[in-house]
Amino acid sequence: MSSRTASLPVLAVRRSANWANSKLPLVAWLFAFSLLTRIGALGDQSYSNDEAFYVLVGQLAHQGTIPYVDIWDRKGPGLFLLTFLVTALSPTMVSFRLAAWLCASATAVLISSASSKLFGRTGAWFAGTFYLALLPLYGGGGGQSPVFYNLLIALAGWLVLHERQQLQAGRVGWQIYAAMFCAGMAITFKQCAAPESAFLGCYCLWQLRRSGTELPKLIRAGFGLAFCGAAPMMIFALSYASQGHFAFFWSAIVDANLKRTYNPPLAMLTQGGLFFLSCSPALIVAAAGLFRRQEHDWQTRFLGGWLLAACCGIAIMPNFFEHYALPLFVPASIAAGGAISGGRIRPMTAMLLLVGLLAIGPALRFDLRAQSRVATQRIVTTIQSRDPHPRLLIFGGPVALYSMLDAKLPPSPLRFPMHLFHRYENNSGPFNTKAEVQRILAWKPTVVTLYSDMPSASQNPATTAMIRGYVAHCELWLRQPVRQVFATDEISVYGNCAK
Incomplete structure (x- = not known):
């Protein structure tokens, strides 16, 4: 074997080291920025409902829940x-x-x-x-x-x-x-x-x-x-x-x-x-x-x-x-x-x-993210103080509440609120949306959250009417504005339902 051939691994290592040294400041800058x-x-549970749902699916999968079958999206x-x-x-x-x-x-x-x-x-x-x-x-x-x-x-x-x-x-x-x-x-x-x-x-x-x-x-x-x-x-x-x-x-x-x-x-x-x-x-x-x-x-x-x-x-x-x-x-x-x-x-x-x-952009609006965390925690504290182990239905509101509370989840694969309340999501999956809402209400949730100010054009009229009729017999515990990344929604929390 020639000395030139024998030195190839050494040259490769040196080149790799030189590359790492030359790129390290840029890599460090990008990770820091x-x-x-x-x-x-980082710790804002209500920054995005989509992300809270992804985390919920991951958490439930460790308990045997199968995506698309037991929880749908x-x-x-x-x-x-x-x-x-x-x-x-x-x-x-x-x-x-x-x-x-x-x-x-x-x-x-x-x-x-x-x-x-x-x-x-x-x-x-x-x-x-x-x-x-x-x-x-x-x-x-x-x-x-x-x-x-x-x-x-x-x-x-x-x-x-x-x-x-x-x-x-x-x-x-x-x-x-x-x-x-x-x-x-x-x-x-x-x-x-x-x-x-x-x-x-x-x-x-x-x-x-x-x-x-x-x-x-x-x-x-x-x-x-x-x-x-x-x-x-x-x-x-x-x-x-x-x-x-x-x-x-x-x-x-x-x-x-x-x-x-x-x-x-x-x-x-x-x-x-x-x-x-x-x-x-x-x-x-x-x-x-x-x-x-x-x-x-x-x-x-x-x-x-x-x-x-x-x-x-x-x-x-x-x-x-x-x-x-x-x-x-x-x-x-x-x-x-x-x-x-x-x-x-x-x-x-x-x-x-x-x-x-x-x-x-919203990246440096730390004040808004702090307000969001406080608002979400206020909802959690209110529910915990009045119903520590609720049968919880989030018809509209922070999906993270399912993870943050010691709650029983609805007996339906449709646990992402948009699948329940949004007009364009009606019957889009393998499940009949109205029948699933009826099934959830027959379970008699004790706490229900929904949007106070949901535009009528976005509402599924059949399911929204059913939920409104159900919460008419509940107590209104709280109305709390919660800010996601681009919008602020007022959340109504109803409790003492089905009691």
């Missing part, structure tokens, strides 16, 4: 597996939010690395920081599902970029198959990730085709990539089928999304236009990076296609809630690094932009 933008929401099984694993370590909201912080920070590191690979190191710090500054502005300051699956998509995109030259040489390494598996795993968190995953797979095949790869080999590679992308969801589907619960799984992942009622087309177009207008800060900066120079044509095509695929992911489920924008920010932030490297945005302008995003 991420914590700054998320620490206010249309979110993907990967998200519930994650909450199961996190709550195994610690069954608290804080542990869930810490997991979200780690994922957001790691995603920012990958974004910085990808931007550096595409545009040079100058804008890498801005790309990752820009991503972290955008998240809270659009409801991602806690643990919404894209905060987690963006990490998988970012890793898949990073692997594709890393292996681009190998693809151009007609070689498909294990890294590409790993990228497709990561992209497929992202789909198990939320089906909206499917267009991004498909784009990355098609881009790999396009690079292979340009390399002169023959059609039979290209087809075999396509089947291999598709199999790796489909494998995560197939594993979950087979798991449910083996337990005899495939119908519930199919209903949540496919059927419920097709049956769900959406706004009329004109209203949907209006909402969609306003939604993408609200995303303009990210899209404008991304465009400045994408179209900086003609010689970066392939970067423009790659990131432009990725960004378009993320937009398609939003369009296939046109609800246009704020957190639906979060998947856009992975490719947009990578492109934003190009705006700095290309000189379209000066460093001082970039700093002012980041400060502005923090100033107008």
Whole structure:
């Protein structure tokens, strides 16, 4: 063996150490900045009802509750597996939010690395920081599902970029198959990730085709990539089928999304236009990076296609809630690094932009998060002092009350309030909403919470009328405003029911 060959492992170790040393300040900055933008929401149980429900599913899964069968929602099984694993370590909201912080920070590191690979190191710090500054502005300051699956998509995109030259040489390494598996795993968190995953797979095949790869080999590679992308969801589907619960799984992942009622087309177009207008800060900066120079044509095509695929992911489920924008920010932030490297945005302008995003967003409104924690705790204290072990029904209000109180939960899979009270959720799953509410009321809940000021246009008239009739025979214990991340709702707490 030659001395040069023998020294290769030593050289590899040295290069790894040099890479870690050179990147360590950036990584430390991104993790610290991420914590700054998320620490206010860390222990706030009412920051987001969605997140409180995810934690509840994870907690109940340790007691044998099966998602989709015993507790229903249309979110993907990967998200519930994650909450199961996190709550195994610690069954608290804080542990869930810490997991979200780690994922957001790691995603920012990958974004910085990808931007550096595409545009040079100058804008890498801005790309990752820009991503972290955008998240809270659009409801991602806690643990919404894209905060987690963006990490998988970012890793898949990073692997594709890393292996681009190998693809151009007609070689498909294990890294590409790993990228497709990561992209497929992202789909198990939320089906909206499917267009991004498909784009990355098609881009790999396009690079292979340009390399002169023959059609039979290209087809075999396509089947291999598709199999790796489909494998995560197939594993979950087979798991449910083996337990005899495939119908519930199919209903949540496919059927419920097709049956769900959406706004009329004109209203949907209006909402969609306003939604993408609200995303303009990210899209404008991304465009400045994408179209900086003609010689970066392939970067423009790659990131432009990725960004378009993320937009398609939003369009296939046109609800246009704020957190639906979060998947856009992975490719947009990578492109934003190009705006700095290309000189379209000066460093001082970039700093002012980041400060502005923090100033107008909720990340640093520690006073609001403190008020939310106090308000939620007041509801908990009121119920505990009057009914320590209630039969609790949250028809409207903080889902976290199910976890915070020593309460008996409703005997129905529909435990997320929106499935009970919202007009567009009526009968969207495998369960008849009205029949489930009747079943819950026959159980005679002793404490009921609901929204005092729910807009009539959002109400399921049948179920709301039933609940209003039931609480007419209860005592009104408390009316308490509780602030979520973007809205304040007044919660009415009724007790001494069914006594």
